[in-house]
Amino acid sequence: MSSKSTTVVTDTPANLTWSNSFSRLGEAFYSRVAPTPYQSGPEWVHFNPAAAAMLGLDDLPSTTLLSWLSGRSLPEGAAPLAMLYAGHQFGHYVPQLGDGRAIMLGEVLNPAGQRWEIQLKGSGVTPYSRDGDGRAVLRSTIREYLCSEAMHGLGIPTTRALAMIRSEDEVYREQIEPGAMLTRLAPSHVRFGSFEVFFYRSELEAIRTLADYVISHHYPELLASDAAKANPYLALLSEVTVRTARLIAQWQAVGFAHGVMNSDNMSILGITLDYGPFGFMEAYQPGYICNHSDYSGRYAFDQQPQIGLFNLSCLAQALLPLLHDSPDEAVVQAKAVLDEYQGLFIREYAALMRAKLGLLTSQDEDQALLSDLLDLMQANQVDYTILFRRLGGFVPGDKNTALRDLFLDREGFDHWAARYAARLAQEHSNDTERCARMHGVNPKYILRNYMAELAIRKAQDERDYSLVDDLFRLLQQPFAEQPEFERFAGHPPEWAGQISVSCSS
Ligand code: AMP
Numbered sequence: 001m002s003s004k005s006t007t008v009v010t011d012t013p014a015n016l017t018w019s020n021s022f023s024r025l026g027e028a029f030y031s032r033v034a035p036t037p038y039q040s041g042p043e044w045v046h047f048n049p050a051a052a053a054m055l056g057l058d059d060l061p062s063t064t065l066l067s068w069l070s071g072r073s074l075p076e077g078a079a080p081l082a083m084l085y086a087g088h089q090f091g092h093y094v095p096q097l098g099d100g101r102a103i104m105l106g107e108v109l110n111p112a113g114q115r116w117e118i119q120l121k122g123s124g125v126t127p128y129s130r131d132g133d134g135r136a137v138l139r140s141t142i143r144e145y146l147c148s149e150a151m152h153g154l155g156i157p158t159t160r161a162l163a164m165i166r167s168e169d170e171v172y173r174e175q176i177e178p179g180a181m182l183t184r185l186a187p188s189h190v191r192f193g194s195f196e197v198f199f200y201r202s203e204l205e206a207i208r209t210l211a212d213y214v215i216s217h218h219y220p221e222l223l224a225s226d227a228a229k230a231n232p233y234l235a236l237l238s239e240v241t242v243r244t245a246r247l248i249a250q251w252q253a254v255g256f257a258h259g260v261m262n263s264d265n266m267s268i269l270g271i272t273l274d275y276g277p278f279g280f281m282e283a284y285q286p287g288y289i290c291n292h293s294d295y296s297g298r299y300a301f302d303q304q305p306q307i308g309l310f311n312l313s314c315l316a317q318a319l320l321p322l323l324h325d326s327p328d329e330a331v332v333q334a335k336a337v338l339d340e341y342q343g344l345f346i347r348e349y350a351a352l353m354r355a356k357l358g359l360l361t362s363q364d365e366d367q368a369l370l371s372d373l374l375d376l377m378q379a380n381q382v383d384y385t386i387l388f389r390r391l392g393g394f395v396p397g398d399k400n401t402a403l404r405d406l407f408l409d410r411e412g413f414d415h416w417a418a419r420y421a422a423r424l425a426q427e428h429s430n431d432t433e434r435c436a437r438m439h440g441v442n443p444k445y446i447l448r449n450y451m452a453e454l455a456i457r458k459a460q461d462e463r464d465y466s467l468v469d470d471l472f473r474l475l476q477q478p479f480a481e482q483p484e485f486e487r488f489a490g491h492p493p494e495w496a497g498q499i500s501v502s503c504s505s
């Protein structure tokens with residue numbers, strides 16, 4: 001623990017009920033370490049009242065809250081720790097990672113009895129920091145804050161963001177940047193890599209303890225079925241497989257690329273975790289690589305579904321010793337679960353894409369209808385979000401100029417539009433109802449890189465957080481029209497192509 005670590009304990013803000021279950025697992029699973037505050041500041045960049053209400057937190061952004069969300073003091077009841085994990089990074093096993101710059105203050109139970117871990121990201125070095133400084137820069141903090149709340153607005157499972165503060169302290173990356181801290185929330189931050197670390201160390205009892213903990217605290221419903229009672233660990237693997245397939249299908253449907261799908265960034269709850277060099281696809285390009293340090297394109301957009309399976313196989317391997325006394329039988333069981341993944345993913349994705357097309361029924365030809373549209377979009381570099389939003393206004397038999405003009409190959413579009421019109425006629429689709437349905441699943445607003453960049457520049461250069469707040473409010477309702485924000489519904493400006501995001505944050 002650093003000598004600068006905070007030890008002051010203040011009263012806990014009203015209504016927070018601490019229940020630190022993870023910390024009771026024992027020190028094999030984490031290191032106790034308190035946050036190290038920045039020397040200067042802090043000041044608020046943003047506070048999320050909806051997330052505060054979710055915790056049952058009555059306080060508005062008070063000085064006490066600022067003090068503990070910046071690591072200056074600890075609320076009474078907190079038991080700060082950094083979690084241990086390992087993981088496969090870009091395909092290679094790294095034996096010890098762990099929270100190198102995040103510290104969990106503890107868990108609170110909200111009035112509905114839901115558990116939320118409160119984590120400060122950028123809160124200083126921990127025993128897992130290796131050569132890192134334990135800090136997060138304002139730029140990446142704004143990106144994670146806005147994107148996690150945008151994903152929530154889109155209905156995609158994700159960690160949440162409660163608050164963001166900044167300091168005057170400088171943090172050294174490719175350039176000097178202002179330091180910041182994010183308050184992140186999740187029912188659990190346990191990752192696939194949290195299990196892998198014990199598998200590779202041959203610590204079987206630790207794998208079992210962690211699996212029992214995850215099941216009893218986060219999947220209690222699993223224990224209800226007879227199959228799960230017989231083999232709860234297989235049931236856990238199966239449920240995580242289902243959730244991961246569903247999550248990645250949602251990413252694909254909305255055009256989200258995570259950027260660093262290492263197994264240590266995969267949540268055991270199937271929620272989006274660890275926002276770094278993510279990106280929302282603009283011009284449709286299946287091989288889209290959002291992370292500029294991903295030279296081989298391992299985590300390209302269209303690779304995400306199969307990387308999901310790779311990561312699940314890392315998790316399955318770590319759970320093998322729990323599945324069956326016979327190693328061979330354990331492998332057979334794990335494989336049977338993993339074999340379900342592709343079908344699960346395809347069914348989820350197909351259902352989401354059918355909804356994006358406004359189709360109520362399922363026909364054999366739908367897959368070709370979709371893939372031909374995507375091919376046409378790729379050839380014509382059509383913006384993914386704008387296309388699907390405008391498709392809601394499609395009128396069979398009409399010229400559909402707003403849509404048609406998105407394509408250079410207008411004839412190609414006309415040809416596809418005739419097939420689409422015929423398909424809609426087949427199910428007697430009502431234009432008005434279909435449009436309302438489609439606008440409910442095809443967002444008008446996503447967090448484009450240039451939007452985050454504008455908010456970051458204003459925050460960094462002018463200490464003006466109004467655009468952070470505008471985007472925060474906008475992205476809470478990505479399906480609503482919000483005419484005051486119409487400027488963010490169009491194509492990205494030309495300079496957006498020069499923005500480069502990588503892992504260094
Ligand atoms: P990520 O690529 O952000 O998922 O991080 C991979 C690992 O590096 C995790 O163990 C992080 O905690 C750690 N890490 C990333 N950035 C830093 C930093 N600035 N200081 C210390 N550890 C870091």
Ligand code: MG
Nearest residue numbers: 264265273274
């Ligand atoms: Mg990570």
